[in-house]
Amino acid sequence: MSRLQRVLACLTVVTVGVAGPPGVASAATTLPTYTYVDLGTIGVPSTGEPAGSDAYALAADGTVVGVSTVDGIYNHHAFSWAGGVMTDLGTIYPGPYSASVANGVNGRGVVVGSTNVDATEPPHAFRYAGGVLTDLGTGYGAGSGSQANDVNDSGTVVGTRYERQGAPTRAAVWRDGRIVDLGTLGGRAGQWGTDSIAYAVNGAGQVVGGALTPGGALHAFVWTGGALTDLGTLGGVTESTYARDISDSGHVVGASQNRSGQVHATLWRAGTVRDLGTLGGNYSEARAVNDAGQVVGLARTAGGQPYPERAFLWQGGRMVDLNGRVRGLPSGVTLRSAEDVNDDGLIVGFACPFDCAAGGDAARRAYLLVPTAR
Numbered sequence: 001m002s003r004l005q006r007v008l009a010c011l012t013v014v015t016v017g018v019a020g021p022p023g024v025a026s027a028a029t030t031l032p033t034y035t036y037v038d039l040g041t042i043g044v045p046s047t048g049e050p051a052g053s054d055a056y057a058l059a060a061d062g063t064v065v066g067v068s069t070v071d072g073i074y075n076h077h078a079f080s081w082a083g084g085v086m087t088d089l090g091t092i093y094p095g096p097y098s099a100s101v102a103n104g105v106n107g108r109g110v111v112v113g114s115t116n117v118d119a120t121e122p123p124h125a126f127r128y129a130g131g132v133l134t135d136l137g138t139g140y141g142a143g144s145g146s147q148a149n150d151v152n153d154s155g156t157v158v159g160t161r162y163e164r165q166g167a168p169t170r171a172a173v174w175r176d177g178r179i180v181d182l183g184t185l186g187g188r189a190g191q192w193g194t195d196s197i198a199y200a201v202n203g204a205g206q207v208v209g210g211a212l213t214p215g216g217a218l219h220a221f222v223w224t225g226g227a228l229t230d231l232g233t234l235g236g237v238t239e240s241t242y243a244r245d246i247s248d249s250g251h252v253v254g255a256s257q258n259r260s261g262q263v264h265a266t267l268w269r270a271g272t273v274r275d276l277g278t279l280g281g282n283y284s285e286a287r288a289v290n291d292a293g294q295v296v297g298l299a300r301t302a303g304g305q306p307y308p309e310r311a312f313l314w315q316g317g318r319m320v321d322l323n324g325r326v327r328g329l330p331s332g333v334t335l336r337s338a339e340d341v342n343d344d345g346l347i348v349g350f351a352c353p354f355d356c357a358a359g360g361d362a363a364r365r366a367y368l369l370v371p372t373a374r
Contacts, residue, residue: 031315032345034326034369036333038353039081042068042088053079055348055366057104058340064348065102065111066366078102078113089128091115092135100126104150112148112157123147125159125174139179146172150200158198158207171198171209182223185230187212194218200245208252210242218242220254220268231268234258234275243268245288253286253295265297265314276314279321284312288340296338296347311335311349327372335367345371
């Protein structure tokens with residue numbers, strides 16, 4: 001049984017014409033259709049706010065991680081979802097207003113993110129495995145913070161850390177009990193801002209993110225073998241560019257300002273930089289790429305309605321609104337962002353099941369899109 005079939009076997013939703021693995025790599029120009037799965041929430045607030053959740057990452061076996069309401073708008077926890085069940089991963093500090101968020105998961109079930117560690121300390125990066133939440137630390141003293149964004153199957157964790165509240169963030173790797181500072185592309189923000197940030201790591205240990213240049217511009221980088229390499233830009237004046245994901249085949253995606261001044265989803269591949277366009281609006285950002293070359297993210301439409309951004313799929317040289325690719329999408333639901341895609345073509349992100357503008361971020365709901373038969 002394939003990974004995709006195992007996921008489908010666990011779902012309790014009604015699907016239409018569900019098949020096995022979609023084979024998108026061999027049919028790159030044939031756009032898939034999907035079944036929508038609302039992943040729900042850990043709990044329902046007792047204070048009247050809408051229950052909310054976001055899905056941020058997806059493992060090869062279909063395990064989804066993210067963040068969900070527990071019992072109040074200020075009390076949200078990291079979750080892991082598998083087989084139709086959402087599990088609360090908890091926090092290291094269990095006091096009032098406790099919070100945690102899961103940003104990455106690997107094929108061995110290891111989850112990473114950030115969590116409160118006490119009543120006053122900034123959040124710290126965590127590793128969750130075997131039911132245990134472990135503080136990965138910061139490498140600094142009291143008052144410092146960190147966040148883990150991704151983990152590969154060998155256990156390498158990437159993210160950011162900062163020495164104190166308000167200090168610049170620095171890209172970091174947690175590996176073999178050590179914290180490695182990835183540095184910058186020659187620039188430094190000073191008292192405030194971002195020196196560098198690491199968003200993703202692939203199976204080979206290549207890390208991608210964004211880092212400052214000597215001129216103060218943020219550029220996308222790939223870190224391989226201890227060295228940062230500038231990936232280049234789309235030619236924008238401010239050169240605001242960053243990489244959000246890297247596949248095992250070495251394809252990198254993110255966003256860059258182009259020569260017209262707009263920030264667009266970007267693909268770096270074999271030494272080239274490609275503008276992936278938008279859905280008719282003035283902004284897009286790629287969040288993830290799989291080994292089949294499918295790219296997902298969020299983009300603005302020409303009219304910007306009903307919400308400013310919509311989830312997109314880029315495949316075979318074409319960007320499409322994922323809202324138009326879901327069979328039987330429930331009335332009122334809008335897919336706002338696609339955050340991750342695995343090699344079976346499963347996609348996760350967050351949607352608005354009703355008016356997000358009225359309900360705020362708490363109104364968002366984590367979703368899973370499962371490819372269906374064509």
